[in-house]
Amino acid sequence: MADHESAPVGDADADADADADSDGPILVPVGESVSLRTTVAHAIDVASDGDRGGVHFVAPVPLHDIDDVDPSVREATQELLERVEAWAAEDDPEGALTVETAIIGADEYLFGPDDYAAVLAAYADEHGIDRLVIDPEYNPRGNASIIQSMEAELASLGFAVEEAPFARRVRRGRFLQRGGRAQFLTLFGVSFLFYQLLGGFAMTRFDLLTGAASAVIVSAMLYRVSLGDRLRVAALARRSARLVLFVPYLLYEIIVSNLLVSYAILHPKLPIEPRMTEVRTAVWGSMPITTLANSITLTPGTLSVLVDGRIFTVHTLVPTAREGLFDGSLERAVRFVFYGRAAAGIATPRERGDCRILGEEDETE
Amino acid sequence: MIPTTGLLLGAAAVFVVLAIAVLYRAVRGPTTQDRVLAINVLGTNTVVILALLAAALDVPSFLDIALVYALLNFLVAVAISKFTVDRGGVM
Amino acid sequence: MIEYVAYALAVFVVLTAVATALLRDVLAAIVLFGAYSLGMALLYTLLLAPDVGLTEAVIGAGVTTLLLLLTIARTVRPSGDRTAERVDPRALFACGALAVVFGLTLPGLPAVGDPNAPIVSYEAVTGYYLSNSYADTGVENTVTAVLAAYRGFDTFGEATVVFGAGVATLVVLRREVLT
Amino acid sequence: MLVSVAIVVFLAGGVFFTFVSAVGVLRLPDVYTRAHTASQTDTLGAGLTLVAVALALGLETTTIKTFLLLIFIFITNPTAAHAIARAAYEEGIEPWEETDD
Numbered sequence: 136m137a138d139h140e141s142a143p144v145g146d147a148d149a150d151a152d153a154d155a156d157s158d159g160p161i162l163v164p165v166g167e168s169v170s171l172r173t174t175v176a177h178a179i180d181v182a183s184d185g186d187r188g189g190v191h192f193v194a195p196v197p198l199h200d201i202d203d204v205d206p207s208v209r210e211a212t213q214e215l216l217e218r219v220e221a222w223a224a225e226d227d228p229e230g231a232l233t234v235e236t237a238i239i240g241a242d243e244y245l246f247g248p249d250d251y252a253a254v255l256a257a258y259a260d261e262h263g264i265d266r267l268v269i270d271p272e273y274n275p276r277g278n279a280s281i282i283q284s285m286e287a288e289l290a291s292l293g294f295a296v297e298e299a300p301f302a303r304r305v306r307r308g309r310f311l312q313r314g315g316r317a318q319f320l321t322l323f324g325v326s327f328l329f330y331q332l333l334g335g336f337a338m339t340r341f342d343l344l345t346g347a348a349s350a351v352i353v354s355a356m357l358y359r360v361s362l363g364d365r366l367r368v369a370a371l372a373r374r375s376a377r378l379v380l381f382v383p384y385l386l387y388e389i390i391v392s393n394l395l396v397s398y399a400i401l402h403p404k405l406p407i408e409p410r411m412t413e414v415r416t417a418v419w420g421s422m423p424i425t426t427l428a429n430s431i432t433l434t435p436g437t438l439s440v441l442v443d444g445r446i447f448t449v450h451t452l453v454p455t456a457r458e459g460l461f462d463g464s465l466e467r468a469v470r471f472v473f474y475g476r477a478a479a480g481i482a483t484p485r486e487r488g489d490c491r492i493l494g495e496e497d498e499t500e
Numbered sequence: 501m502i503p504t505t506g507l508l509l510g511a512a513a514v515f516v517v518l519a520i521a522v523l524y525r526a527v528r529g530p531t532t533q534d535r536v537l538a539i540n541v542l543g544t545n546t547v548v549i550l551a552l553l554a555a556a557l558d559v560p561s562f563l564d565i566a567l568v569y570a571l572l573n574f575l576v577a578v579a580i581s582k583f584t585v586d587r588g589g590v591m
Numbered sequence: 592m593i594e595y596v597a598y599a600l601a602v603f604v605v606l607t608a609v610a611t612a613l614l615r616d617v618l619a620a621i622v623l624f625g626a627y628s629l630g631m632a633l634l635y636t637l638l639l640a641p642d643v644g645l646t647e648a649v650i651g652a653g654v655t656t657l658l659l660l661l662t663i664a665r666t667v668r669p670s671g672d673r674t675a676e677r678v679d680p681r682a683l684f685a686c687g688a689l690a691v692v693f694g695l696t697l698p699g700l701p702a703v704g705d706p707n708a709p710i711v712s713y714e715a716v717t718g719y720y721l722s723n724s725y726a727d728t729g730v731e732n733t734v735t736a737v738l739a740a741y742r743g744f745d746t747f748g749e750a751t752v753v754f755g756a757g758v759a760t761l762v763v764l765r766r767e768v769l770t
Numbered sequence: 771m772l773v774s775v776a777i778v779v780f781l782a783g784g785v786f787f788t789f790v791s792a793v794g795v796l797r798l799p800d801v802y803t804r805a806h807t808a809s810q811t812d813t814l815g816a817g818l819t820l821v822a823v824a825l826a827l828g829l830e831t832t833t834i835k836t837f838l839l840l841i842f843i844f845i846t847n848p849t850a851a852h853a854i855a856r857a858a859y860e861e862g863i864e865p866w867e868e869t870d871d
Contacts, residue, residue: 332838333564335831393814397790400797400807409803411865432848435810438802440855450802450855450865504777504826509592511781511819516599518792519630520606525795525804526626527610533801533858535622537808539629540850541795543652544843545788546629548816549596550636551839555823557593560832565636565645566839569629572653574846576625581850581857583660584618 159263160189160233164255165219166273170299174270175219177299179226181268189233192219193258195240195251212238252288259294266295271444298444319358326350377472384468388434392456396435399453407452411440412492414447416466423473430465457492508556512549519545536580543573597637604630621659628652777822784819787811800866801858809851816843 163178165171175192182190194212216236223234240254259265269286290296330346331338399407418427428439431449436456441448451457459465519542526538547566554562607627614620628651636644701708711717720741724733728740738746794807817840824836 332834333567389810389814393787393811396794396806397787397811400790400794400811405797407798407803409800409865409867411802428852429845429848432809432852433813433844435806435814438806438809438855439852440802440859442852448859450806452803452806504774506592507778507781508823508826509596511785511822513592513595513599514785515788515819516596516603518788520599520603521792522795523603523606523610523626526623527614529616529619531801531858531861531863532616532618532622533854533861533863534804535619536857537801537804537851537854538795539622539626540847540854541791541808541812542626542629544812544816544847546633547839547843548784548788548819549633551820551823551836553596553637555826559639559641560827560830560835561641562636563832563835563839565632565641565648567835567842568645569632569648569652570839570842570846572648574842574850575653576656577850578853579657579660580618580622581853583664585857585860 159187159265160191160235161187162191162193162255162259162262162264162267163270164251164267164273165192165194165215165270167215168270168273170270171219171273172222174268174273174299175222176226178268179223179232181297182232183227187232187266189235190223191258191262191264192216192223192234192236193239193255194237195254196238209238209241248285249288252285252292255289256292256294265293267297269296269298271298271300319354322354322358323350326353374472381468381472385430385433385465388465392435392459395455396452408454410451410457410492412449412451412457412460414449414460416445416447416463418445418466418469418473423469426472427466427469430469431460434459434465505556508552512552512556515545515549515552519549532580532584536577540573540577543569543576547573593637597634600630600634600637604634617663621656624659625652625656628655773825777825780818780822780825784815784817784822787815787818789815791815801863802855802865805851805855805858808854809848813843813847816847 161178161182163174165174168174178190178192181187194216196208196212216238220234220236223232224230227234237258239258240251243250243254255267259267267289286296286298327346327350330349331342334342334346399405416424416427418424424442424445428442428447431437431439431447434456436452437460438450438452439447440450449460451460522538522541522545526535526542529535547570550562550566550569554560554566604627607623607630611620611623611627614623628647631651632644632648634644635641635647705711720733720737724736724741725731728736730736730740788811791807791812794811795804798804798807820836820840820843824833824840827833827836
């Protein structure tokens with residue numbers, strides 16, 4: 136804490152030019168997260184296996200957080216980096232790797248994921264780094280959907296980006312997200328309309344007044360919880376239009392596979408073959424993942440048991456349902472809703488090799 | 501003309517009987533999750549029965565109760581599931 | 592037709608009540624109690640008391656379940672050496688504000704024994720009981736007449752509840768003494 | 771008349787699928803398989819019945835509530851099933867697989 140003004144701990148530039156080719160050190164952006172410990176361990180692992188020479192742990196902290204809002208942010212970040220350093224020393228007892236930590240971005244205005252990516256890229260270029268390990272739970276500014284796009288942004292800048300594996304325990308996330316006037320007003324409007332709907336649109340003065348009061352209370356309490364993303368009206372409208380197309384398709388799927396499952400349940404011999412499967416889906420962001428998980432559960436024969444980032448653990452009841460899941464028609468439909476027609480037609484999970492049946496490996500052994 | 505009211509009430513009766521059958525699972529278990537699951541099915545049944553009664557007796561206000569119950573049912577299922585995973589983490 | 596629904600519901604309620612009483616696992620009993628409230632709410636609604644049904648649904652299935660779960664979760668010896676709970680000033684403010692709002696209605700109530708209080712001045716009801724209760728019931732105290740005669744069944748039901756609670760308490764206490 | 775027929779059809783479908791879900795909850799071997807019927811077959815049964823109710827109520831403002839109910843059930847039921855299955859998984863309950871064939 137004494138010398139927290141000199142942000143980079145250690146001699147950052149010493150080995151920068153020596154390792155400029157593909158075997159340079161690894162960059163790990165860190166922040167307060169539940170999986171930080173495992174990420175540090177994984178990064179050290181990767182670095183020692185690949186003979187990478189070093190690991191850089193950097194904490195991107197935006198200017199307006201660190202000096203305007205709360206001066207203690209710098210202290211807290213410094214403390215976090217010291218903790219990371221101690222963990223790294225624990226995992227690398229011989230000291231074969233050079234571990235460096237730094238606070239970056241403190242003199243910039245970081246807002247979107249691309250800003251974070253740019254700051255990280257600048258740091259990486261400066262130190263001859265071409266490979267990043269990302270904490271799956273790392274979340275700049277607490278926005279749930281930001282991480283994936285930062286990853287994508289970095290990948291498009293030509294870095295090798297890898298997510299540290301993390302088996303999640305019980306999670307206690309922060310619910311609060313950023314919210315502004317737009318979120319408040321939207322939520323107010325929706326709650327008010329809902330109130331009037333329940334009142335049968337009587338439109339008496341009493342209904343209007345109590346409705347407005349309830350809507351104010353609801354939106355004041357929840358505007359930072361319920362609407363996380365920035366509101367983009369055009370994108371929302373396009374999504375809603377595609378959602379209208381998605382619903383009949385989902386209903387059709389539900390009815391067809393319901394008949395299938397009903398047959399299996401009513402059959403005297405109970406011809407079921409339940410298996411736990413794991414699918415690495417190709418959707419990103421909290422809303423699409425929630426939609427996909429719920430659609431999978433709604434479609435009979437498949438039940439999403441655990442969702443960890445993009446990796447779904449799905450319980451399947453009958454082989455037909457399992458085939459359908461691996462063919463990824465639902466996944467394609469969800470991609471269509473959220474990313475448009477162009478994103479719909481990528482390879483199925485089976486073709487990508489992103490699916491497997493859990494427990495099968497044990498039987499063959 | 502088909503006697504719609506009678507049909508709706510008959511369906512409600514069938515739903516109650518099915519609820520009694522599902523009750524076996526709620527009592528038998530064997531795990532807490534089985535019971536919660538059974539209660540969740542019972543809750544959905546209750547909501548449907550209320551809706552059926554609303555239509556059969558022509559009392560639309562029953563639908564309000566059904567709405568409340570649909571939300572409560574969900575709340576209870578999630579709360580108990582969460583509770584069984586980490587004790588004390590209900591709220 | 593509707594009576595069959597009611598009969599089936601009655602069977603359901605009795606079954607859940609028995610199951611709640613007999614299950615040894617506390618969590619299972621809580622879950623079953625939720626099912627019991629479910630049936631009761633339906634039954635109340637069927638008997639055209641939707642307000643009671645709604646209350647039963649919210650209190651019985653929702654709030655009681657959560658309260659019981661919380662009770663299980665919180666009935667542990669506290670760790671650390673703090674003796675008192677921390678008080679959230681915002682919660683304190685909210686409670687205080689609520690108390691003030693309710694308190695504001697107090698001046699609106701009539702004073703004790705006020706002859707102009709609505710209950711006295713509204714002759715049609717009060718006057719009827721004051722002049723006819725002795726003739727109707729033979730009870731000298733009008734309040735007693737209303738409680739024990741005019742709405743005797745209500746009072747009987749309430750007394751039964753109190754009696755049942757007393758018996759239950761005795762049973763529980765005796766168990767504890769014996770074992 | 772047409773409406774009455776539609777009501778009968780939807781009611782029959784709803785009762786059938788709810789029956790299947792009850793049978794499934796009673797018959798299937800473990801939590802995960804039971805969760806399948808609880809979340810899906812039951813949801814469809816409830817959905818069809820609610821459509822019948824909406825038809826029986828006719829075109830009124832209160833009918834909107836039936837559709838609200840429908841949407842609630844279609845969103846909350848799979849979520850609840852997921853929560854239950856996840857709780858079971860995290861408690862370490864092993865999924866059942868047929869062993870005797």
